[in-house]
C-alpha cells in the first residue's frame with residue numbers, strides 16, 4: 001500500500017499496513033531516549049506489541065480508563081505530570097495507541113507539554129484510522145461541551161495497522177463506517193461497491209487520502225476542511241441530545257440521512273438522485289431515524305461551537321452527489337428540515 005503524505009506546514013506520512021511488519025520504519029521519528037505509550041484499558045494488551053520494537057527506548061506506559069468521559073482535564077494533567085516525573089524533554093515523544101478518545105487526549109498532551117513534543121499516532125479503531133488520527137485536531141472535553149479545548153498539532157507520523165480491527169467490537173466498526181460513508185460524498189474515488197465490501201486497507205487508504213488532501217488545503221479549518229463536517233452538524237446535535245448514548249458514527253449516519261433530505265429540497269433534486277444518495281447512506285444498515293424533533297435539533301445547533309452569528313456553514317450534497325459548503329441561516333436550516 002503506498003504511503004499517504006499529509007502536506008501540512010509539517011509534512012508527515014501515514015502508512016497503512018496489515019501488521020506491525022513495517023513499524024520499524026517509523027522508529028527514526030522517535031528522536032529522544034524517552035517514549036510514552038498512552039493507551040486505554042481496552043487496548044493495553046497491545047502495549048507489548050509496540051514495546052517489542054522499542055527496546056532502545058526508555059518506555060513509560062500510561063493507561064487511561066476507556067470511554068469519552070475520561071477525555072478530560074484530570075486525565076490530561078495526569079499525563080503531563082507523568083511525562084514530567086519521567087523527565088521527558090522536547091526531544092522525547094508520545095505514542096497514542098487507541099481510538100479517538102486516546103488519540104485526541106494523548107495528542108493534546110503532546111502538543112502542550114513543554115509547548116510540544118514528538119507525537120506518533122497508532123490508531124486502533126476504524127474511526128481513528130479513517131478520521132481522527134490524521135489531520136492534527138487534538139482535544140479534551142470540558143464541562144460546557146465536547147472538544148471545546150484543543151489545538152491543531154500535526155503528528156510526526158501515523159501508523160495504521162488494520163490487524164487491530166479484528167478485535168474491534170461490531171458497534172465500533174459501525175461507528176467507523178459512519179465516517180467512511182461520508183467520504184463517498186467527498187470524492188468519486190469511493191464507490192458504492194467499495195462501501196458494500198469490507199473495511200479493507202485499500203478503502204481505509206482512500207479515506208485517508210481524501211482527508212489528507214482537504215487538510216493540506218486548509219489545515220486550520222477556515223474553508224475547504226469544513227467539507228469533513230458533512231453529516232456532523234445534525235449528527236453532533238443528535239449525539240448531544242442522546243447524552244452520548246449513541247456513538248459518534250451512528251449519529252453521523254443519521255446526520256447524513258438528514259442532509260440528503262435537506263440537499264434534495266435545497267437543490268430541487270429528483271427521486272433518482274434521492275435513491276442513489278440513500279443507497280450510499282444506508283449501505284451498512286445503520287439506523288437512520290432521528291429520535292428528536294426539529295426544535296430540539298435547532299436548539300443544539302445554535303449552541304454548536306461551529307455555528308456563527310445567525311447560522312451555520314452546512315455541508316450539503318449537490319446534484320453530482322458531492323459535498324458543498326453552503327452558509328445557511330437558522331431559519332433556512334429549519335425550513336430545509338421540515
Ligand code: GLY
Nearest residue numbers: 131135137225228
Ligand atoms: N474530523 C474532522 C476533521 O478532522 O476536520
